[in-house]
Amino acid sequence: xxxxxFFKELNNRDVPLVGGKNASIGEMFQELVPVGIKVPxxxxxxxDAYWYLLRSGGIEEKIKDLLRxxxxxxxxxxxxxxxxxxxxxxxxPLPQDLKDEIFQAYDMLSQExxxxxADVAVRSSATAEDLPDASFAGQQDTYLSVKGKxxxxxxxxxxxxxxxxxxxxxxxxxxxxxxxxxxxxxGVQKMVRSDKGAAGVMFSIDTETGFKxxxxxxxxxxxxxxxxxxxxxxxxxxxxxxxxxxxxxxILKRKLGxxxxxxxxxxxxxxxxxxxxxxxxxxxxxxSITDEDxxxxxxxxxxxxxxxxxxxxxYRPMDMEWAKDGQSGEIFIVQARPETVQxxxxxxxxxxxxxxxxxxxxxREVVLKGMAIGTKIGNGKVRIINxxxxxxxFKEGEILVTDNTDPDWEPVMKKAAAVITNRGGRTCHxxxxxxxxxxxxxxxxxxxxxxxxxxxxxxxxxxxxxEGLVYAGIHPYEIETISLDHLGKTKTKIYMNVGDPAKxxxxxxxxxxxxxxxxxxxxxxxxxxxxxxxxxxxxNDKPIHNHDEVSKLIHGYDNPKDFFIKKxxxxxxxxxxxxxxxxxxxxxxxxxxxxxxGMVSGEHYEPQEENPMLGYRGASRYYSEQYRTAFEWECQAxxxxxxxxxxxxxxxxxxxxxxxxxxxxxxxxxxxNGLESGKNGLEIYVMxxxxxxxxxxxxxxxxxxxxxxxxxxxxxxxxxxxxxxxxVSHIFDERNPAMLEMFKQAIxxxxxxxxxxxxxxxxxxxxxxxxxxxxQQGISSISLNPDxxxxxxxxxxxxxxxxxK
Numbered sequence: 056x057x058x059x060x061f062f063k064e065l066n067n068r069d070v071p072l073v074g075g076k077n078a079s080i081g082e083m084f085q086e087l088v089p090v091g092i093k094v095p096x097x098x099x100x101x102x103d104a105y106w107y108l109l110r111s112g113g114i115e116e117k118i119k120d121l122l123r124x125x126x127x128x129x130x131x132x133x134x135x136x137x138x139x140x141x142x143x144x145x146x147x148p149l150p151q152d153l154k155d156e157i158f159q160a161y162d163m164l165s166q167e168x169x170x171x172x173a174d175v176a177v178r179s180s181a182t183a184e185d186l187p188d189a190s191f192a193g194q195q196d197t198y199l200s201v202k203g204k205x206x207x208x209x210x211x212x213x214x215x216x217x218x219x220x221x222x223x224x225x226x227x228x229x230x231x232x233x234x235x236x237x238x239x240x241x242g243v244q245k246m247v248r249s250d251k252g253a254a255g256v257m258f259s260i261d262t263e264t265g266f267k268x269x270x271x272x273x274x275x276x277x278x279x280x281x282x283x284x285x286x287x288x289x290x291x292x293x294x295x296x297x298x299x300x301x302x303x304x305x306i307l308k309r310k311l312g313x314x315x316x317x318x319x320x321x322x323x324x325x326x327x328x329x330x331x332x333x334x335x336x337x338x339x340x341x342x343s344i345t346d347e348d349x350x351x352x353x354x355x356x357x358x359x360x361x362x363x364x365x366x367x368x369x370y371r372p373m374d375m376e377w378a379k380d381g382q383s384g385e386i387f388i389v390q391a392r393p394e395t396v397q398x399x400x401x402x403x404x405x406x407x408x409x410x411x412x413x414x415x416x417x418x419r420e421v422v423l424k425g426m427a428i429g430t431k432i433g434n435g436k437v438r439i440i441n442x443x444x445x446x447x448x449f450k451e452g453e454i455l456v457t458d459n460t461d462p463d464w465e466p467v468m469k470k471a472a473a474v475i476t477n478r479g480g481r482t483c484h485x486x487x488x489x490x491x492x493x494x495x496x497x498x499x500x501x502x503x504x505x506x507x508x509x510x511x512x513x514x515x516x517x518x519x520x521x522e523g524l525v526y527a528g529i530h531p532y533e534i535e536t537i538s539l540d541h542l543g544k545t546k547t548k549i550y551m552n553v554g555d556p557a558k559x560x561x562x563x564x565x566x567x568x569x570x571x572x573x574x575x576x577x578x579x580x581x582x583x584x585x586x587x588x589x590x591x592x593x594x595n596d597k598p599i600h601n602h603d604e605v606s607k608l609i610h611g612y613d614n615p616k617d618f619f620i621k622k623x624x625x626x627x628x629x630x631x632x633x634x635x636x637x638x639x640x641x642x643x644x645x646x647x648x649x650x651x652x653g654m655v656s657g658e659h660y661e662p663q664e665e666n667p668m669l670g671y672r673g674a675s676r677y678y679s680e681q682y683r684t685a686f687e688w689e690c691q692a693x694x695x696x697x698x699x700x701x702x703x704x705x706x707x708x709x710x711x712x713x714x715x716x717x718x719x720x721x722x723x724x725x726x727x728n729g730l731e732s733g734k735n736g737l738e739i740y741v742m743x744x745x746x747x748x749x750x751x752x753x754x755x756x757x758x759x760x761x762x763x764x765x766x767x768x769x770x771x772x773x774x775x776x777x778x779x780x781x782x783v784s785h786i787f788d789e790r791n792p793a794m795l796e797m798f799k800q801a802i803x804x805x806x807x808x809x810x811x812x813x814x815x816x817x818x819x820x821x822x823x824x825x826x827x828x829x830x831q832q833g834i835s836s837i838s839l840n841p842d843x844x845x846x847x848x849x850x851x852x853x854x855x856x857x858x859x860k
Contacts (some may be wrong), residue, residue, distance in 0.1 A: 058104040058153050059160045062097055062244075067366060073099040074180030074240040074762045079391050086362055087854025092355050093387045096167060097175065097244030098160045102182050104153055104237045105215055112147030118219070119235065126497055127228040130447050130466060134221045137356055141216040149208060157211065161243065168245055174202045174320075175342075176389070178242040179214040195223055195239065199278055200246060200320045200328040207243070209530055214241045222463045224662060229469075247389065248447030250319040250329075251381025253343040254279030255289055256482035257352055259296075260372035262490065263429065263481070263521070265397035266633065267372070269307065270294045270353040274343045276334055279318030279376055279389075285459045285476070285483030286331070288344050288426075288499045290310040293608060294353035295632040298701030305700035307629045308556075309621070311611040312480065314339055340610040344379060352377055359391050367561050371630035372397065372470040374487075396490040405536045407564055410518040410827035412530055419514070419526040423507065425475065425500030427516075427523035428486045430561065432532040433495040434514035437507045440467075454515060457509050460485040468494055473515035475503045475525060497523030521557035537845055542566050545852050547829075548836035550640075551844060555581075556626040559633035562841045566848060569637035569704075571763060571838020572815035575644045575689075578626035580654070583619060584608055587685035589656035601656045608655075623692035624700070631702040638704055640763060640838075642742060642813070643689060645710040647672045668777070678720040687728050694729030703736050708763050710742040715754040722758060732760055740811065743801050744768035746821060752804035763803050763838075765826075766816025770794050789825055790816035798825075802832045811835050819847065827854050 065073055065081025073081070079100040116564050149157075165173040174823070177480030196217035198210040217223065218239045227234060247254070255274035260267055275282050275289040282289045283691050289312040294314060295305035314334055321330040344352075356375060362433040363371040376390040410432045412419075438453040440446060446467045449455060455471040457464070459478040465488050468474055472494075479485050479498035489496035495517045497503075507513065507525070514530040517523050524537045550571030553559055556578065579587070585605045592599045594615040599605060605615075612618035631639045647667035651657045660681075664670040671679075677686040696702050707730060712718055722739070725731070732739045741748060743754050744765030748755055771778045776787045786795070798814070805812030813836035819826040820840040829837060830851055839847050 056156045056160065058101050058107065059156050059259060060099045060101060061160070061163075062094070062099070065099060071182055072101050072103070072240070073242075074102065074238075075392060076178060076180035076183045077182075077240050077242045080242060080244065080389075082362075082366075083359070083388060083391055087358060087388075090358065091360060093385055095245040095247055095387050095389060097164060097242060099180065100157060100211060100241040100243065102238035102240045104241075105218075107150060107153060108144070108147060108215060110617070111141075111150050114143045114147055115235075117143055117603060122234060124223075127225050129465070130221070133225060137219045137221040137224050140219040144216040144219070145212055149212065149698060154208060157243075160222075161204060161207055164243070164245060172203050174200055174246040175207070176244045176246055177201050177207065177210040177214060178244065178390075178763065179217055180240040180242050181218065182238045182240065195220070197280070198328065199280060199318075201628055207326070211241050211243075212309045213593065215239055220463070221266055222461075222465055225466045244389065247378035247387045248380045248382050249378035250278050250317075252379040252384075253277070253348075253381075254376070254378040255282045255343075257356055257375050257377060258372065258482070259356045259375075260394055260397050260399065261293075261560050262394075262486070263427070264560040264564065266563065267370075268296045268301075268632065268635070269560070270296060270356040271481070272349060272352050272356075273312075273480050275312060275314045275317065275339050276343050277319055277331075278329060279378055280329070281316065281318050281331070282480060282482060283376065283484060284461055285479030285485050285498065286318075287314050287316060287480070288478065289314060289480040289482075290344070291481065292344075292349045293629065294349060295628070295635070295700065295702070296353070296357055297635065298632075299353055300357065301701055303699060303701030303704065304346070304350060305632065306346060306627065307627070307700070308625050308630050308858070309342065309349075309611065311340075311342060314343060331377065342611045345573075347377060347540070348386060355386070355388055359388070363391070363393070370800050385484070391639040396487075406539060409535045409537065410516075410532055410536060412516075412532050414531070417530065420528070421524050421529055422513065422527050423475070423497075423500050423503055423525035425497040425503070425523045425525075426479075426481055427519070427521055427724070428481065428489045428496040428498060429517045431493070431495040432514065432516045432518050433471075434529045434532075435472040435512070436531075437509055437511040437513055439507065439509045440506055441504065444445075456503050458504055459483075460488075461716070464488075465492075468492060468496075469632070473497070475500050475507070475515060477503050495523075497525060500525065520555055536647045537565075539566055539845070541676050542848055543852050545848065546855055547834065547851055548813070549844060549848050549851065550638075550813065550836045550838035551634075552820075552838050552840050553630050553633075556629035560629045563633040565841055565844050567634065567637065568836065568845060570634050570639040571813050571836055572708075573627060573630045573641045574644060575627065576646055576650075578623060579644060579646065582622045582626055583654075585650060585655040586657040587619065587688070588660040588682070590619050591684055591688075599656060600659050604655055619685075619688050620692040623689060624695040627693060628696045628700050628702055631696055632700075634704070635702060636704050638706055640704075640706045640708050640740065640813075641693065642708045642710055642815075643677070643686075643693075645673055668771075673713075674709055674721050675711070675713060678724060683724065687724060690725050690728035690730050697735065697737065698729065706738045706740060706760075708740040708742050709759075710765070711744065711768070712741050712755070713745060713747060715751060715758065718755060718758050738811065742815075746797070746815075747774055749797055749800050749804065752801065756804060756808040756810050758784065759810075761811030761835075762801055762813075764798060764801055764812070764816060766794070766798075766814060766818040769797060769816070770818075773797055789816070790822055794818075795825075795828055798829060798834075799832050802829070802834050805835075806833065819843075823847070823850055826851065830854055831858070 062084040291310040293308040548568040554574035554577040609618040738760040743762035815838040
């Protein structure tokens with residue numbers, strides 16, 4: 056056949072003939088199906104057919120005339136001209152010999168699947184598409200669940216015409232592509248019955264930070280167009296590639312999406328082949344794919360990335376669409392294209408760009424939350440646009456607020472200071488385009504078009520982790536560019552303090568030797584939310600206060616215990632993976648009773664203490680009759696990180712350990728729950744934050760593998776100062792000679808026993824002279840807040856050179 060190529064005949068070298076999308080499907084069909092990756096079969100109608108249609112109908116010159124001398128920023132004019140072009144293409148009949156070939160190929164595909172008329176996806180595939188530096192995400196049309204020859208011809212012509220939507224035409228112009236050096240091929244691919252299953256998008260790289268060792272997966276019920284188009288807020292998953300390849304099960308994150316609608320086949324005779332229906336409460340409250348599905352998809356992603364990287368001769372992270380057949384349970388890859396944003400950033404040199412508020416301590420009123428796309432900040436006046444027909448009212452520098460964007464909105468997004476949408480997830484078209492053009496965007500901000508109003512001044516921040524925050528008012532910000540080329544080696548290990556797992560991938564890009572303090576409290580407060588003992592009672596079918604609120608938290612998980620263990624494991628696993636294989640020292644939970652009281656149902660489980668700082672906290676809580684089981688769950692979660700996820704770079708640190716006898720009790724509980732010093736390289740440290748830890752250092756260090764100095768509590772207890780008390784806070788100073796002596800003795804004790812000694816308190820971040828003193832004493836590591844790492848690294852490097860002289 057002259058104008059038809061089946062996928063098995065194609066590979067990546069056929070882009071000029073069948074476009075990037077079809078060439079890539081052909082490449083997978085030839086190279087990856089034989090190694091176990093499933094790809095639905097189909098065929099491509101070549102770009103020659105597109106030119107044949109234009110020239111046989113005599114419309115090529117007419118199209119050129121309509122595009123001559125056009126101003127691509129004049130949206131009304133562009134829309135009008137493009138509409139006329141599409142009408143020209145639609146009104147031109149397909150040549151009979153071309154139509155005959157399409158019907159012949161469709162019959163062959165139907166016979167392959169033992170169907171009279173196969174249900175197919177009809178997808179546009181432009182010859183300048185899916186390139187490493189331009190996504191063309193959704194610029195041309197796709198039609199799902201097409202059945203029968205009449206509909207097939209209709210939608211093939213629809214695809215040809217979609218080359219001249221105003222969005223596609225504007226995008227090509229912005230990328231300096233000649234409209235007449237770009238042609239369109241059409242892919243016809245057997246449908247996967249994900250209308251009865253699930254579908255989504257995945258990337259072999261973290262889309263926000265460029266972290267290379269994670270696969271990011273989104274998923275929702277039904278056909279995948281809702282995920283791609285941003286109609287739903289999908290489920291999200293992260294998987295760690297290095298230990299997955301070792302046979303482990305490193306699911307670093309599971310986030311339940313709302314998934315309020317799903318796309319299914321429309322009844323026969325309907326105007327369109329697909330339709331959206333509401334999901335059931337059961338579907339909304341459950342993950343749309345299983346852990347096994349997540350791991351299968353991640354393995355597919357690794358294989359696809361490795362293949363395309365080998366083909367390209369350079370690192371090539373991939374953007375893939377997948378579908379799970381609800382009838383067979385099989386998972387298929389339906390598209391694969393190069394990722395176009397983070398992969399280009401990796402070529403730009405060793406520097407980090409950070410957006411910060413100029414007044415970080417200023418109180419800012421949060422009016423809306425959603426999912427952050429990118430890491431920038433933008434501010435300005437809101438412009439609500441509910442219909443794309445009104446985009447010409449938008450002024451440059453405003454904040455675009457709308458229900459959802461598709462690629463039609465790309466011209467106006469380019470002019471926006473920020474974009475905020477009611478709906479969408481991290482892998483929808485809006486998010487892909489936003490990353491590519493570099494505009495801060497918050498998607499899935501439910502109620503944005505109701506709670507904000509045109510003319511309202513707001514600041515949209517994507518710089519504070521995975522959550523995008525909309526603040527009332529204009530808040531000035533600054534951009535800090537950190538150059539990393541000049542940093543040399545240091546003998547003293549430079550670690551980092553990390554509490555929020557959502558920021559871990561980004562923080563890991565800052566030079567470091569590991570994490571000296573991974574705080575568990577952030578996960579308990581923001582992911583667990585309910586008091587651990589409320590979850591324990593719910594697990595044991597005991598009545599609890601706030602029952603409905605607590606029950607809602609565990610949606611998607613088997614039971615309260617499963618929820619608690621997996622949420623802790625996911626959070627700590629995310630941090631351990633971000634810095635792998637460097638050490639990550641996790642401090643077990645150290646909330647005080649007044650802090651636990653603030654959690655959901657907390658007031659029913661916690662005592663009222665006069666001085667919680669010195670009360671029921673740390674190790675004393677772990678072996679208490681009341682809390683012991685909750686600590687056992689915590690241990691099981693950390694064992695999951697090391698054993699199931701394979702993240703053996705994780706170490707453990709016990710806080711506020713008052714006596715050696717307490718140490719023995721805690722170690723025994725840990726041992727019975729899979730955490731034993733020396734087992735699979737595990738090291739267990741004490742947070743050296745009590746004077747007794749230094750006075751009885753020989754006793755503690757005979758049981759534990761080292762110390763990490765907690766300078767905050769150690770200073771408080773050595774100087775007898777309540778660090779939260781205003782009247783005596785001026786006495787609290789880690790530079791006090793008594794404190795320097797305490798630090799010195801702790802380091803010397805660890806050296807005597809040949810054990811690790813680091814510091815994870817605030818002092819080295821705040822006071823350069825303390826950091827220098829610790830280096831002079833020969834401390835193993837200094838753990839710093841991320842914003843002080845580079846400056847302190849420079850000072851320590853310089854100091855060590857001076858000491859060598």
